[in-house]
Amino acid sequence: MNATTQSKGRLLKISVLRYNPQAPDSEPRMQTFELEETDGMTLFIALNEIREKQDGSLQFDFVCRAGVCGSCAMLIDGRPGLACRTLTKALGKTISLAPLPFFELIGDLSVNTGNWLRGMSERLETWIHTDKRVDLHKMEERMEPELAEAIYELDRCIECGCCVAACGTARMRKDFVGAVGINKLARFRLDPRDQRSDDDFYEVVGDDDGVFGCMSLLACHDVCPKELPLQTQIAFIRRKMVSMGFK
Numbered sequence: 001m002n003a004t005t006q007s008k009g010r011l012l013k014i015s016v017l018r019y020n021p022q023a024p025d026s027e028p029r030m031q032t033f034e035l036e037e038t039d040g041m042t043l044f045i046a047l048n049e050i051r052e053k054q055d056g057s058l059q060f061d062f063v064c065r066a067g068v069c070g071s072c073a074m075l076i077d078g079r080p081g082l083a084c085r086t087l088t089k090a091l092g093k094t095i096s097l098a099p100l101p102f103f104e105l106i107g108d109l110s111v112n113t114g115n116w117l118r119g120m121s122e123r124l125e126t127w128i129h130t131d132k133r134v135d136l137h138k139m140e141e142r143m144e145p146e147l148a149e150a151i152y153e154l155d156r157c158i159e160c161g162c163c164v165a166a167c168g169t170a171r172m173r174k175d176f177v178g179a180v181g182i183n184k185l186a187r188f189r190l191d192p193r194d195q196r197s198d199d200d201f202y203e204v205v206g207d208d209d210g211v212f213g214c215m216s217l218l219a220c221h222d223v224c225p226k227e228l229p230l231q232t233q234i235a236f237i238r239r240k241m242v243s244m245g246f247k
């Protein structure tokens with residue numbers, strides 16, 4: 001197709017919730033930007049174009065642009081999702097964008113998921129507990145391919161925060177570990193290198209801020225951009241804990 005026959009793209013109207021909590025005179029407001037859609041346009045491309053050509057003060061986060069770093073999560077027409085993996089052609093001509101709820105707002109579409117995720121990881125101690133010393137000159141211990149695959153599957157979490165932002169329990173309990181936490185717990189429980197006992201493992205989530213706070217709303221499962229089996233993990237951990245006498 002040459003320049004003379006090329007058809008014009010749709011005119012998109014992208015409304016963004018603007019608010020800078022650091023600026024004393026800033027008030028939350030929606031600001032609408034118009035731009036022409038191009039082939040293969042993602043929200044990442046659209047937001048960059050807006051920032052380059054229309055408003056250099058617009059705040060949003062991106063690192064990898066490939067659905068790997070988790071930093072571009074936001075509310076897209078009210079639903080948590082990754083801006084870099086969302087094609088504008090999958091949306092209507094009018095699009096609304098807002099920051100993920102629940103997390104600390106930095107400004108506009110930028111939120112600090114890191115603080116909360118770090119606190120959750122420290123509480124659940126999401127690292128391998130072992131007293132074995134690692135000898136870097138030795139081959140790693142062998143693991144059955146099926147087990148390695150099962151661990152890898154749960155390790156695909158990119159800590160984007162979408163599951164927590166979508167969860168009704170998290171709105172009521174700021175220390176709720178969320179599906180991301182329960183998934184991490186399941187991942188380390190599978191890992192034979194972790195020497196924690198079942199009791200040590202599960203008691204950190206044996207209350208209403210842990211597994212028993214989950215009301216099975218399953219929005220986490222619906223919005224996870226990596227399509228992790230969150231529903232299965234939550235059900236598995238809950239059944240396991242009930243069988244161990246946790247209530």
Ligand code: SF4
Pocket residue numbers: 156157158159160161162163164179180183223224225226227228230
């Ligand atoms: Fe994101 Fe899914 Fe990980 Fe939740 S479980 S943080 S939605 S990748």
Ligand code: F3S
Pocket residue numbers: 166167168169170178179213214215216217218219220221234
């Ligand atoms: Fe929340 Fe998912 Fe449970 S949305 S209530 S963590 S099933």
Ligand code: FES
Pocket residue numbers: 061062063064065066067068069070071072073082083084085
């Ligand atoms: Fe990394 Fe979107 S920029 S997931």
